[in-house]
Amino acid sequence: MxxxxxxxxxxxxxxxxxxxxxxxxxxxxxxxxxxxxxxxxxxxxxxxxxxxxxxxxxxxxxxxxxxxxxxxxxxxxxxxxxxxxxxxxxxxxxxxxxxxxxxxxxxxxxxxxxxxxxxxxxxxxxxxxxxxxxxxxxxxxxxxxxxxxxxxxxxxxxxxxxxxxxxxxxxxxxxxxxxxxxxxxxxxxxxxxxxxxxxxxxxxxxxxxxxxxxxxxxxxxxxxxxxxxxxxxxxxxxxxxxxxKTLGVRMRAQMATAQAVADFLDGHPSVEKVHYPGLPNHPDRALIAQQMNGPGAMLSVQVNGGAAEALAFIGKLKLFTRATSLGGVESLIEHRASVEGPNSTTPANLLRVSIGLEHAEDLIADLAQALR
Missing domain, CATH: 3.40.640.10 (Type I PLP-dependent aspartate aminotransferase-like (Major domain))
Structure with a gap:
């Protein structure tokens, strides 16, 4: 089936x-x-x-x-x-x-x-x-x-x-x-x-x-x-x-939006690096195709600068909810190192993003205004 x-x-x-x-x-x-x-x-x-x-x-x-x-x-x-x-x-x-x-x-x-x-x-x-x-x-x-x-x-x-x-x-x-x-x-x-x-x-x-x-x-x-x-x-x-019951349709919709968001962020002048398996320059493209049916709806983005710049960026977002967790119908974003605490090895400028069911164009517009 x-x-x-x-x-x-x-x-x-x-x-x-x-x-x-x-x-x-x-x-x-x-x-x-x-x-x-x-x-x-x-x-x-x-x-x-x-x-x-x-x-x-x-x-x-x-x-x-x-x-x-x-x-x-x-x-x-x-x-x-x-x-x-x-x-x-x-x-x-x-x-x-x-x-x-x-x-x-x-x-x-x-x-x-x-x-x-x-x-x-x-x-x-x-x-x-x-x-x-x-x-x-x-x-x-x-x-x-x-x-x-x-x-x-x-x-x-x-x-x-x-x-x-x-x-x-x-x-x-x-x-x-x-x-x-x-x-x-x-x-x-x-x-x-x-x-x-x-x-x-x-x-x-x-x-x-x-x-x-x-x-x-x-x-x-x-x-x-x-x-x-x-x-x-x-x-x-x-x-x-x-x-x-709705996992399949949710995942496919969220994944399509995540791909659009990752493509927008990748190469943006205010972004240092995007971590997303669906990007064409991902080093493990062959392995992803071998063992996965898609890149998923999670991504991480490293903005230029450090923790202060990352926190300032997410403070300007209007559609993303600043919260821990992932996989829900609402898009979430968090400064991961802050959540993990003083022993975190996560880069200070990294933000973890869970893409929800909002329209891709609306999420991208929100990211664009926050990055300006």
Missing amino acids: HFDTLALKATHQADPTTGAVVPPIHLATTFARDEANELTGPYLYTRPNNPNREALETALATLEGGAVGMAFGSGQAATMTLLQALSPGDHVLVATDSYYGTPALLEQVFHPWGLTYTRVHMDDLDAVKQSMHENTRLVWCETPSNPLLTITDLLTVARLAHDAGALCVCDNTWATPVLQRPLELNCDIVMHSTSKYLSGHSDVLGGALVFKRNDEFAQRVRSLQSLSGAVPSPFDCWLISRGI
Whole structure:
């Protein structure tokens, strides 16, 4: 099936009791037993399982082509639970240019617990190979990366991980299964912040993991999900499932506008550099064509000057909302180094841009007046 059809089929379950086309929200935290103390249905308590979460997890696995999906209360909860499934003494290889919360978890929570980790530029395949240790158990990719939109060769990195006896994980939040399916590129696990494109309306917090195989490691993560209670509410699951229905059309519309905005900014006299996989001068054009169905709707722009000039520029914008996050229907812009804090390695003049559903000409006019 085409993605749009698959997304609707995966998230459409008519209520078997009432026939309602839109599935109900099951807010119950516990489920009844009969006179013999046997459960009357398949659910015991909402922390280990819930009808809305089960429906979402099934849809996520379908969209990514995996064996099992797991929904969490946030992207960080998904990442944390996956790392908890490792053992003290294990080693993790993580992309240098990745969402800042991922290495922060490794440094502040799991390194004191006994995990070791190495940050490496994932676009340098020799460096990836040389950074593998005997105890490397997990290789964490993110492509396109946050915030520099670096592209990782998933097929090759997955092979290097498997040669070292490690699992390969890909944060697919920015590409979504519309544009990229890492499990088909030999990755073992896909991670999502479902707060972003999957829900698509900046009104729900969530995360997800999708496993290529429902093996012993996946079952360990499932057990930790239940034991830790790092799960989304039924309403959150319902909202994310609703958002998935329009994911394909939203992504294509946002991507077309992002391409127009990137083309406008690229070469502008007030702009130092534009980071966007759709630009014709991108060094990884061949790799992007090989593993992606489009460049996405995220871009980063470095204006001339430093932090002061970047902040002055976004202060003049009228249509872009100055806010953290991405993937919603409204266009957002943020000074990334300020958000990441004093230890940020992001260039001081870089602004991260999430393109929404406004008309491209209106967004470009707004950028033009702010750059004047």
